[in-house]
Amino acid sequence: MFIIGSPRNYAQALPMQCVNGAWEVDELFAGTGNVFAAGAFKFVQNGTFNGPNWGDLRPADGIADPGGDENDIVVPNPGTYTVRFDDRTLRYTLTRKPSRCAQPSMSLRGSFNGWGKQDMFCVGQGQWAAIAMFIGPNEQYKLDALGDWSTNFGDDNGDGIADPSGANIAAPGAGRYLVTFDEGSLRYALRFISPACSRPTTFIRSSNNGWQAVAMECENGHYAINLDAGSGAEYKFDAFGDWSLNWGDDNGDLRADQNGANIRLSGVHHVHFYNDARYAYDTHQ
Numbered sequence: 001m002f003i004i005g006s007p008r009n010y011a012q013a014l015p016m017q018c019v020n021g022a023w024e025v026d027e028l029f030a031g032t033g034n035v036f037a038a039g040a041f042k043f044v045q046n047g048t049f050n051g052p053n054w055g056d057l058r059p060a061d062g063i064a065d066p067g068g069d070e071n072d073i074v075v076p077n078p079g080t081y082t083v084r085f086d087d088r089t090l091r092y093t094l095t096r097k098p099s100r101c102a103q104p105s106m107s108l109r110g111s112f113n114g115w116g117k118q119d120m121f122c123v124g125q126g127q128w129a130a131i132a133m134f135i136g137p138n139e140q141y142k143l144d145a146l147g148d149w150s151t152n153f154g155d156d157n158g159d160g161i162a163d164p165s166g167a168n169i170a171a172p173g174a175g176r177y178l179v180t181f182d183e184g185s186l187r188y189a190l191r192f193i194s195p196a197c198s199r200p201t202t203f204i205r206s207s208n209n210g211w212q213a214v215a216m217e218c219e220n221g222h223y224a225i226n227l228d229a230g231s232g233a234e235y236k237f238d239a240f241g242d243w244s245l246n247w248g249d250d251n252g253d254l255r256a257d258q259n260g261a262n263i264r265l266s267g268v269h270h271v272h273f274y275n276d277a278r279y280a281y282d283t284h285q
Contacts, residue, residue, distance in 0.1 A: 005041025110141025195221035
């Protein structure tokens with residue numbers, strides 16, 4: 001038995017072990033997007049979706065359901081979890097491991113976010129984690145404990161051990177990466193998750209929420225979000241959340257036009273917005 005999910009971009013299955021009559025594995029969930037909250041996964045028998053697999057139909061009840069789409073099991077809060085699954089009763093549990101960090105906070109700051117602050121999450125004993133999106137090929141970053149640069153970490157010799165007030169750390173290349181940092185040993189590590197998007201942010205605005213800007217999540221190199229348009233709603237894409245660069249569609253050809261007309265939709269959909277301003281939606285009525 002395996003789990004496969006958003007922490008590894010649904011590309012790498014994590015094997016489970018049989019422990020006291022049930023399958024068990026530990027996994028770190030550090031995402032914060034709108035599509036899957038902190039992260040999501042399914043159980044797969046053979047390590048791929050070609051064989052038997054299980055999610056949990058909404059509303060989730062802790063009993064896995066076979067097959068299906070849009071029924072991923074969702075972890076609501078970042079952390080390291082023990083995932084346990086009884087393949088006879090199909091009951092599963094998610095147990096978040098205790099987390100305690102000495103620093104009150106930790107941020108990722110770098111060229112990828114204008115040296116602003118991206119919160120990291122305490123996900124274990126002295127363990128911090130976050131998912132960073134490096135857009136360019138030569139991004140740099142540092143770790144900042146208090147958000148004011150008074151206690152920050154770089155790396156003077158590129159050995160994977162952070163140095164207080166050290167040199168900027170070079171990102172390994174464009175992409176979305178899981179960044180982890182051990183505040184005790186000062187060891188940091190990165191794991192590639194998925195391709196980066198071409199823009200640091202993209203939002204969706206719709207008439208059914210008063211046209212408020214809702215952040216979309218970078219998903220395999222393009223932005224995506226689940227949208228419940230109910231019996232009918234209009235929406236547009238907004239690059240920065242301030243309408244300064246937005247897209248609609250003037251002729252319904254699924255290629256967005258800058259400052260274009262509102263797009264109309266009804267029902268529940270997984271909406272995609274691509275780098276070349278194409279858009280699409282999967283229907284989940």
